[in-house]
Amino acid sequence: MALPLALAVVSAGGCSEYPADPEKSLSHARGGQLSVGVVEHPPWTDLSTSTPSGTEVELITEYAQRIDAEIRWVPGSESELVGLMGEHELDLIIGGFDENTHWTSEAAPTRPYETPAEGPGRIVLTEQGENALLMDLESFFIERETP
Template sequence: MRSLRGVCGALAAAVAVTVLAGCGISVPTDPRGTLDRITGGELRAGVSPSDGLAVATGVGEDAEVSGPLPSVIEEFGADREATVTWTVGSEEDLVDLLERGELDLAIGGMTDATPWSERVSVTRGYPDLPGADGRRVVVFVPLGENAMQSAVETYLDREVK
């Protein structure tokens, strides 16, 4: 009985993919078009300062952001031909901005044990990020922006060793 369920499940998945492909829908998608908008445009990134990962001095448009994690995001932006603009805030403030569509991603000392996973999408954890010290550091993206999350994870998988 179990093997029949497995075969039926695989068949249903194959049919769904075929139907979606026939409709011209690509998977993963971004309902808000985040990945398409940032490519060749502006990547709106939020940062919550965290020892060893991200440093921010100043506030608003005058804020200066540095550290290993912002550097990785700057490189991701360059890979997408996007200019990165930074917003500095607490994790809660950044989550609110992601929910309102005012940020495209957020970084800081957040890990895969984050309590924010019901309000934002969370990438896989990356313990090998410079400054992570073995913590499984994640990047937040808006809920449902699956193409954006996939692009961030693909970049981190390739670049973080």
């Protein structure tokens, strides 16, 4: 009798949405709005003009086109933007972060992406627990790197 009960528990656990999208970040962004925090860090992100520019801005713009999303750029400091992400106000944060950033305890880092100019090693921060967005963004990175 213990085996059927164990199978029922495992089966019930399998009914949840995978990958997780508890705040519906990916669902809201598809065909809607992607909110992106931007930290000044040339050449990845440049806030010296009215519209953000740089390698990561171009990367995220391309991703937004893929999911048919309009981007809401939110410039700020790292701590301000991580705070906004914790309040579910941002979907992503860009700013030339690498794998050694201390923000990985408060945000979920993507796998390092690769660009022809800079090579591998930079990451994008996403909201913790929003695995659907994280996985979709990482799939986009992999597709771009595949010749």
